[in-house]
Each structure stands twice: as structure tokens, then as C-alpha cells.
Amino acid sequence: MKIRLLLAGVIIILSISAFSQPMGAVSMNWGVDGNSFTSIEKGKIIRTVLPAMNKITLIETEKLFPKDSIHPRLLSSFQWNVNQDKALFFINTETQYHKTTGEVWYYDLETVKLKQLGAGLRQDGLMYAKLSPDGNNVAYVYQDKSNKGVVYNLYLEDLLSEKVKQLTFDTRDRVINGTFDWVYAEELFCRDGFRWSPDGKRIAYWNIDASQVRNYLMLNTTDSTYSFTVPVEYPKAGEDPSPAKIGVVDIATAKTTWIKIEGDPRQNYLVRMEWVADNELIIQQLNRKQNITNILLADSKTAACKVLWTESDAAWIDVKAAWNSGDNMGWDWIENKKAFIWASEKDGWRHLYRIGMDGKETLITKGDFDVMRLYMVDEKNNKLYFAASPDNYTQRYLYCSNLDGSNSPERLTSSDFPGTHNYIISPNGKWARHSFSSHLYMPASELISLPDLKPLDETKSISKNLKEDPFGKQIEYFKVTTEDHITLDGWMAKPKDFDPSKKYPVFFYVYGEPWSSTVMDVYGIGRNSQFGDNIPDQGYLFVSVDNRGTPSPRGREWRKSIYRKIGIVNIRDLAMGAKEILKWPYCDTSRVAVTGWSGGGTSSLNLMFQYPGIFKTGIAVAAVANQLAYDNTYQERYMGIPQETREDFLAGSPYTHAKDLRGNLLYIHGTGDDNVHYANAEKLINELIRYNKPFQMMAYPMRSHGIYEGEGTREHLKTISSKFLRENCPPGGR
Numbered sequence: 001m002k003i004r005l006l007l008a009g010v011i012i013i014l015s016i017s018a019f020s021q022p023m024g025a026v027s028m029n030w031g032v033d034g035n036s037f038t039s040i041e042k043g044k045i046i047r048t049v050l051p052a053m054n055k056i057t058l059i060e061t062e063k064l065f066p067k068d069s070i071h072p073r074l075l076s077s078f079q080w081n082v083n084q085d086k087a088l089f090f091i092n093t094e095t096q097y098h099k100t101t102g103e104v105w106y107y108d109l110e111t112v113k114l115k116q117l118g119a120g121l122r123q124d125g126l127m128y129a130k131l132s133p134d135g136n137n138v139a140y141v142y143q144d145k146s147n148k149g150v151v152y153n154l155y156l157e158d159l160l161s162e163k164v165k166q167l168t169f170d171t172r173d174r175v176i177n178g179t180f181d182w183v184y185a186e187e188l189f190c191r192d193g194f195r196w197s198p199d200g201k202r203i204a205y206w207n208i209d210a211s212q213v214r215n216y217l218m219l220n221t222t223d224s225t226y227s228f229t230v231p232v233e234y235p236k237a238g239e240d241p242s243p244a245k246i247g248v249v250d251i252a253t254a255k256t257t258w259i260k261i262e263g264d265p266r267q268n269y270l271v272r273m274e275w276v277a278d279n280e281l282i283i284q285q286l287n288r289k290q291n292i293t294n295i296l297l298a299d300s301k302t303a304a305c306k307v308l309w310t311e312s313d314a315a316w317i318d319v320k321a322a323w324n325s326g327d328n329m330g331w332d333w334i335e336n337k338k339a340f341i342w343a344s345e346k347d348g349w350r351h352l353y354r355i356g357m358d359g360k361e362t363l364i365t366k367g368d369f370d371v372m373r374l375y376m377v378d379e380k381n382n383k384l385y386f387a388a389s390p391d392n393y394t395q396r397y398l399y400c401s402n403l404d405g406s407n408s409p410e411r412l413t414s415s416d417f418p419g420t421h422n423y424i425i426s427p428n429g430k431w432a433r434h435s436f437s438s439h440l441y442m443p444a445s446e447l448i449s450l451p452d453l454k455p456l457d458e459t460k461s462i463s464k465n466l467k468e469d470p471f472g473k474q475i476e477y478f479k480v481t482t483e484d485h486i487t488l489d490g491w492m493a494k495p496k497d498f499d500p501s502k503k504y505p506v507f508f509y510v511y512g513e514p515w516s517s518t519v520m521d522v523y524g525i526g527r528n529s530q531f532g533d534n535i536p537d538q539g540y541l542f543v544s545v546d547n548r549g550t551p552s553p554r555g556r557e558w559r560k561s562i563y564r565k566i567g568i569v570n571i572r573d574l575a576m577g578a579k580e581i582l583k584w585p586y587c588d589t590s591r592v593a594v595t596g597w598s599g600g601g602t603s604s605l606n607l608m609f610q611y612p613g614i615f616k617t618g619i620a621v622a623a624v625a626n627q628l629a630y631d632n633t634y635q636e637r638y639m640g641i642p643q644e645t646r647e648d649f650l651a652g653s654p655y656t657h658a659k660d661l662r663g664n665l666l667y668i669h670g671t672g673d674d675n676v677h678y679a680n681a682e683k684l685i686n687e688l689i690r691y692n693k694p695f696q697m698m699a700y701p702m703r704s705h706g707i708y709e710g711e712g713t714r715e716h717l718k719t720i721s722s723k724f725l726r727e728n729c730p731p732g733g734r
Helices: 182-188 470-474 556-560 569-581 599-610 632-639 642-651 654-660 679-690 713-728
Strands: 004-007 010-013 036-041 044-049 054-060 075-080 086-096 099-108 113-116 126-131 137-146 149-158 164-166 175-177 194-196 202-209 215-220 228-233 244-250 256-258 268-277 280-287 292-299 305-312 339-344 351-356 361-363 373-378 383-388 397-402 420-425 431-438 441-449 475-481 487-493 504-509 541-545 587-597 617-621 664-670 696-700
Touching (some): 036 075, 075 126, 137 194, 202 268, 244 268, 373 420, 383 420, 397 420, 487 569, 587 713, 599 664, 632 642, 664 713
Parallel strands (some): 504 541, 504 587
Antiparallel strands (some): 099 126, 137 149, 215 228, 280 292, 339 351, 373 383, 383 397, 487 541
């Protein structure tokens, strides 16, 4: 039930590319010294040397791979060794149900040797390949499909002898080594599930026994004469998650030592793991309720494990990747691994702390603001770079603090361009790619120096190349205070020919759940491709507000006041915000519509059912109609365990309130949705039938959660959505 923001004609889905760097850095690979980076440009791998920005062509990939018209080879991404003289190329990658497979090719720049890996295996079934620290071996996960099921095992390929060696030997269906099951990937950002030891002699990896979780069976009735089921391992709310454990395999003997981690593996998650040294691992364990986290140290030789540090929260604890743009790799070490940087909300704001290997903690960032993203730890210069926006929760800027916590954080981004700024900083802390987005301008980027933020090439700077987006002038940001004394951020996009003396229909776009905010100062705000993109100029006031519970940087209490109250607190905030907006003289209270996708679809249904006096028309897509039908990791994080809080799950589920529908409802769902299952639609439909509630419905056969597969699908979705909106909430000022 993740973020699906339909902005600027594109569905933006929060996810992690299987072989990429953290989000926002997919094709930019910094050199070890930080003074150059490599990227893919027009079929070539180019090295750009800073600060002169000289470009050197390293590899012409289009000429490198064998040409095959039947089986074309498309480069998805690449990975260097430390010296950047050996590379892995990931070709024709495909992702299904969070499992990304494809071909892997190895290339030696010095010997000009090219080799496809995985001889003797299904060569398009390789996953997460990584070079060993010395560059002589490659390890990867192999997806082995047979009539007995699907198994994932680790393999080693010696680049000198060209021998392939199996390292794990599970044969049972849905036993997973080196990667993860559906819910770990979807909710905990876990995809790549193994780590080379610093000496290159061992590999630490996750083992997930997804056979302990029931498969959800999607029914495919379209691709053959007889229907068949499509299984996805999927633990519903209230069901135990897959047991997970961490092993260390010796690459010489292929023998695994299992780390002795205390606690029931079906009542805890293992969400992060990295090597500290040749023989020691650091592991983050999260209990099933996700309100207690333990940082563990494990001896890879003896398998002994101890607790280094513990934190608890009355609601839940977010994993780093949830707020740090999906980055689940690496540990933020300092002081030669005698300490690390960690985020906590224990003082009411998300701040960064120093955690020593003795378990002692020290606050680094100070003040009434949230750290929005950790960009870089520049230990040499005693600097910590991070994103924050204390004065405007819809924006993002670069801040810097002394690593020792001796100063107050300083904003580095100038005030020239208000909006959302992001940075990809070099390992030496001297350079960065700076990108800028706002509702007023087209997205732009530049290369800059740090800490002065000066462009390396003034002619290619943001200030010289920024282009206004004419549509942005039709958008106004505002704050509205509800009768519950809650102040909400919002935006309104008005028609180009807006006449304040007339009354216009109001069309609300909502999400409303903890996974996403809709009110951000970024390019694309105010657009929605599902309804023909430019909604305001069709004759609507297009509006969105952010309720409590959304991940806005407004402090812990704002975000976690929704605990055990999804479907209640967030819905009331949205409704009461709408109630205040509809008091504005140019809003027509007889023409009020609402739409949302996924969690936004859930909110749309709840608004239509719980506040029918406000919302007259609703278009809900791929909604969770029954919270008990969604996955355990997401729903239990925010709602508790159903065995203890079942009444909360029911109170916040739209189907519980379906009997109160009075307005016009269009419900849309893909029957092949592996995320929010089609069973939610049928649960809702049965309730609407039970209470004789007329509504319209569109089911897209075997389309997934994004409803994009198949010729004509997106155009059809736009047609039926727009038609329903116009017929039931007529456009134009009156």
C-alpha cells in the first residue's frame, strides 16, 4: 500500500532498483577517491573527472555485447570493483513480485575480457551479483525454478578458473538464501541479502523460510483456456512472518555457521546486517510489533551474539530506509568503527546520534526539527551533511552540523530557490550533484563544490538553466486549521481563467497514511495523469492536504498520533480540513469529489463512507477495504497485532462503513494485484450489495497494483475516471 503519486503524467512508485545505488543515484557511481564518477550516457560508460568535468569514455557497451535481434541485450546497471578496472554488467533485468533477475556479464578493462556468468545455470536467473573485495570472485543468488517450486541459493564464480561453485544447498520450495520474501522486500526495503567479508573469505547472508507462510493465490483467468493460480508468499495481518536467520558461509568449504540470535525468529525481523571486521557482524533486530529494536554484535566464528544497544517506542520504530530514500545498504561508521551514526525520535524529533561500540549514545543534531535524510558523514572535516526544513514542512534543504555535536546545525542551501533540494555527495566530501525541484520550475541539476555550494560550471548551473513551469503559477500553498485545532499544510491548483466571483467544484487528492505525504513543494504537484493531467483547466479546484500520520517533518507526535487509529484520525483530519476549505467563497459545496490510489484509495473510501455530507463523488483505486487483508509487516507496525487490537483494524476498515455510502462511487482494482489483493474489492462489493448501495466498478484483468500492463490500459483508465468525474461532479465555475 505504498506511495503512488500520479504526478506530471507518471506514476511514481517508491521502490529500490535491484542493482542500483540508493534512490536518486541510480546511474552515478563515485570513484573511491571521490574526485570522479562514472555514469551511463548514450550506451557508453563515461568517467567524469572533477572539478574540470573532463569526460573519458571507458566502455562502449553497445559494441561490447553480442548482437541478437531475438534476444537483445539491454544494460540495466553496472558495478565496479574498488580499483574500477573490473566491472559487472546487469543485462535484461526483470522484476516480478520484488524478485529481480537477469543476466550478469563480467568485463576486465585491462585484458578486454568479456564473459557471461552462470555457466550451467539458467543465465537469466542471476540476482544481486557482487565482486569480492580482491576482485577475483563473484557471488550471486540463483533463482532455481522447477516443477517442485522455486528455490534461491548462493553461488560463487571464480573469475580466474571460471569454475562455478554452489555455496548453499536448499531444495525446498520458497526457501530463500541471499535475498528476501515479498513482505521483507515491500515493507522493510530488503532486496540484496548477502555481504562479502572484508577479507573476501566468507559471505554473511539471510535465510528466509517463506514456506512457513501461506501463499496468497491470485487467479489468472485470462492467459489460458483453463484458469490457474499465481502464488505469492504473503503473510496477512495477524499471521506470523517468515522465520529469518543469518548465516556465514566459508567460500572454501561451503560450510555455513548460523548466528545464535536470541528470540523467536517468527516474532522478530532481521532488517539490517553488515560486517564490522573480518570476524564480526552488526545486526539490527526489530520485534514483530516493530516498537523495540536491538543492535546486535555477532562473532562469525563462534556464532555468539550480544546486544549492544536497545531502543523502544510507544508506537513504532521506522527502519532507516523508510525515511532515508530507500537506502538499506551500509552502516554509517565513524572513528575507525568505534562508533556509528544512528537516527532516533526519542526526544520528539528525528535526530542523529553517535552510538559507541560501548553502547553509549550522544546527540549530534539539536533543535526542534526533523532530519529528513542523512547525506554524508565527512569525518575528516568533522562535518555531518543532512536534509531538513524547520520552517516549511513541504520543502527540503541541505544542512550541516559538526560531527561532534559542538554547534547548532547550519543551513547551507541558499534562499534563492525555495523548494526541494537533494544532494549526492562524493566520498571525500568535496563535490556533489545538486538537484532542485519545485512547483514553479522544471527539475534541474548541477555539479557543485562543498561546503560553499558553488557550481563547477556556471554555464551549466541551476541558476543559469532553470525554466519556469507556467502551470506552477496556478498552484497556491496554504495552511488550514480545523475545528480540532490541527493545522494542516495544503495546496490548491486553480483554473487558468479562475474567477473568484464564481463557485467551482472541489476535487480532493488524498493519500493519508504513514507511507507518504501529498503536500510537497516539487515539480508535478497539481497534476494527475489518471484524469488527463491538467485537472484545474478542466474546471476544477484541485486540492490536497496532509493529515496527521503522514511522514511530514513535523516531529514524532505528528507522525505517530495515528498509531492504532488508521482510518479514524487521518480521515477526520482530511474531512475537517476539507470542511474549512469549503467555507472559502469560491468553493461549491454541492460539487465535492475525492480520489486516491492504494492507501489513498482507502482514504477515499473512508471519506465517502464516514463523511458523506462533505464528499459527494469518489474514485478509489486499489484500496485496502479490509485492514486484516493487508500484509502483517505494514499493518501491524501502525495498528498493533490483530489478536490484541482487532477492534481497531475493523473500525478503520472502509468496508465496515460501506453501509453509509450516499454519494457516487467508482471503484477500480486490478485482479492481478500482488500488493493490495483483489479480495479487498470483493469484500467491499459484498458489503455494498448487502446494504443495496449503487456504485460503479472497473476490474482490470491481471493488472498489478499500478494498473499499467496491457495495450490501452492507461488510456482506458483515464477515460473511465475522467468520464465518471465529469458526469457526477460537473466542471466549471457557476
